[in-house]
Amino acid sequence: MTPEEAVLVGERRAVISGVGQSDVGRRLFRDPLALTAQACLAAIADAGLRPADIDGLATFPGGMDTPPGFSGVGITDVQDMLRLQLSWYTGGLEMPSQLGAVVAACLAVSAGLARHVLCFRTVHEGSAQAGGGRASVTPGGGGGSFRATGFMEWTLPFAAPSAAIWVAMFARAHFDRYGTTREQLAQIALNARRNAARNPKAVYRDPMTLEDYLSVRMISEPLCLYDCDVPCDGSTAIVVSAAETAPDLRRPPLRVEAAGTAIRGRPSWDQFDDLTTMACRDAGAHLWTRTSLRPADVDVAELYDGFSFITMAWLEALGFCGPGESGSFVEGGARIALDGELPLNTNGGQLSGGRLHGFGLLHEACVQLWGEAGERQVPGRPEVAVAAAGGGPLAGALLLTR
Amino acid sequence: MSTPFRILPRVTDRNRHFWTGGRDGELRFLRCRRCGTWVHPPAPVCPACLGDDLDVVAASGRARVATYTVNHQAWMPGPELPYVVAIVELPEQHGLRLITNLVEVDPAEVRIGMEVEVVFEAHPDDEVWIPLFRPVRGNGR
Numbered sequence: 002m003t004p005e006e007a008v009l010v011g012e013r014r015a016v017i018s019g020v021g022q023s024d025v026g027r028r029l030f031r032d033p034l035a036l037t038a039q040a041c042l043a044a045i046a047d048a049g050l051r052p053a054d055i056d057g058l059a060t061f062p063g064g065m066d067t068p069p070g071f072s073g074v075g076i077t078d079v080q081d082m083l084r085l086q087l088s089w090y091t092g093g094l095e096m097p098s099q100l101g102a103v104v105a106a107c108l109a110v111s112a113g114l115a116r117h118v119l120c121f122r123t124v125h126e127g128s129a130q131a132g133g134g135r136a137s138v139t140p141g142g143g144g145g146s147f148r149a150t151g152f153m154e155w156t157l158p159f160a161a162p163s164a165a166i167w168v169a170m171f172a173r174a175h176f177d178r179y180g181t182t183r184e185q186l187a188q189i190a191l192n193a194r195r196n197a198a199r200n201p202k203a204v205y206r207d208p209m210t211l212e213d214y215l216s217v218r219m220i221s222e223p224l225c226l227y228d229c230d231v232p233c234d235g236s237t238a239i240v241v242s243a244a245e246t247a248p249d250l251r252r253p254p255l256r257v258e259a260a261g262t263a264i265r266g267r268p269s270w271d272q273f274d275d276l277t278t279m280a281c282r283d284a285g286a287h288l289w290t291r292t293s294l295r296p297a298d299v300d301v302a303e304l305y306d307g308f309s310f311i312t313m314a315w316l317e318a319l320g321f322c323g324p325g326e327s328g329s330f331v332e333g334g335a336r337i338a339l340d341g342e343l344p345l346n347t348n349g350g351q352l353s354g355g356r357l358h359g360f361g362l363l364h365e366a367c368v369q370l371w372g373e374a375g376e377r378q379v380p381g382r383p384e385v386a387v388a389a390a391g392g393g394p395l396a397g398a399l400l401l402t403r
Numbered sequence: 404m405s406t407p408f409r410i411l412p413r414v415t416d417r418n419r420h421f422w423t424g425g426r427d428g429e430l431r432f433l434r435c436r437r438c439g440t441w442v443h444p445p446a447p448v449c450p451a452c453l454g455d456d457l458d459v460v461a462a463s464g465r466a467r468v469a470t471y472t473v474n475h476q477a478w479m480p481g482p483e484l485p486y487v488v489a490i491v492e493l494p495e496q497h498g499l500r501l502i503t504n505l506v507e508v509d510p511a512e513v514r515i516g517m518e519v520e521v522v523f524e525a526h527p528d529d530e531v532w533i534p535l536f537r538p539v540r541g542n543g544r
């Protein structure tokens with residue numbers, strides 16, 4: 002890509018100026034809006050800004066009551082709590098993954114609709130599901146007059162309400178076509194747990210062995226309990242600013258090099274054309290059309306791990322290995338370790354760190370690039386990081402540089 | 404045999420043919436009269452030729468397991484564990500697929516590529532017939 006062409010990459014007019022995160026825990030039983038305040042105020046201060054400087058607000062998925070704890074906090078809650086005067090805002094579900102809210106913020110500052118956009122994502126699934134387990138999130142689980150609609154029309158009548166089942170079917174197809182094994186898939190979970198041990202906020206920090214992984218109970222074959230992320234409570238906030246505001250900021254911001262937002266296949270789990278990959282295939286390929294950087298330039302990767310197999314799909318989608326090669330790519334785990342060729346999910350991801358739903362991974366990418374990751378800091382002053390979120394028909398990725 | 408608990412779909416004018424075809428033992432889809440494309444999930448426009456003249460037709464009811472999972476987790480009351488959730492693909496058209504349950508099969512015997520056929524679970528009080536699939540047995544059946 003020539004510099005002339007690069008001018009057209011609008012997201013490059015955006016920078017990430019600050020990040021913040023609330024307390025994170027398996028079950029905090031705290032007001033989700035209080036967690037959100039903690040994260041947002043931390044991110045604004047981290048950028049060297051004051052709430053009065055914030056003129057844009059973005060979130061995923063917006064305020065909603067169900068599934069329990071998926072989101073208790075929307076745009077209006079935060080605008081009103083902080084009495085923000087907004088020039089632009091957005092919140093919703095139908096966007097290129099959880100990170101779609103951050104991509105939208107980049108476009109807003111690029112277009113001049115706002116200068117500093119506060120992006121946030123709050124979950125309180127840990128507390129909200131307490132007692133009922135994850136089964137409590139199944140709509141209509143109690144029977145009665147509930148009837149399935151939308152995509153759930155094609156899944157709920159077959160007792161397939163969970164992404165665990167949908168992802169498991171993709172993993173099975175990958176295993177069948179490419180010979181991928183559980184021992185290979187395990188490396189995603191084992192790597193996450195190793196890194197979580199160095200992250201004081203991670204939910205699960207005790208050591209995990211391959212034997213532990215292979216002997217834990219199955220959820221949906223070939224996915225076992227440790228292939229599933231852990232519901233938690235927590236809020237993450239990211240401030241996206243216009244690049245020209247850099248002199249006003251506390252420290253040099255991170256550059257947004259490129260976004261990947263494409264979906265070319267059909268937008269559902271069961272109708273997607275290739276059952277061994279997902280929409281990440283399209284978002285990943287799209288990202289590399291918007292930069293002259295290549296996969297080999299990436300120093301740290303924070304790839305969505307709502308389920309371990311989704312990370313495998315992202316590794317292939319972003320070109321770190323070829324289609325079907327993620328199993329051998331992660332074999333043994335050395336390549337994806339903190340001191341490996343491609344440090345992966347350096348804070349423990351969602352599998353061990355907690356299901357902060359994409360934003361936790363982006364937060365970690367930023368912290369790593371700023372060199373502020375403490376005990377889990379990737380050596381060698383990483384310069385390029387990729388954060389990717391979403392599974393199935395949801396996919397979005399951001400390439401960041403310092 | 405009592406009808407097992409299921410969460411049922413909301414039947415609408417758009418999907419009624421699919422969820423009620425089982426009353427007549429038929430697995431029904433929309434199909435474009437102009438170009439022959441099968442359209443699923445149902446939509447008012449043919450994605451191939453953009454025509455809007457869609458007919459309701461019965462598929463053979465045969466399919467192939469495109470992928471599957473043996474599920475061990477109780478996500479909802481009702482199903483006996485473990486149970487098999489599969490995506491099956493119909494021979495009528497490449498990519499014509501649906502999520503279903505495989506029944507009358509030992510979960511350990513399920514394989515990708517397995518030939519299956521539709522069998523309906525009736526919920527007549529709700530006017531819904533759920534299409535499930537079971538292995539196709541040998542010619543001697």
Ligand SMILES: [Zn+2]
Nearest residue numbers: 435438449452
């Ligand atoms: Zn047509």
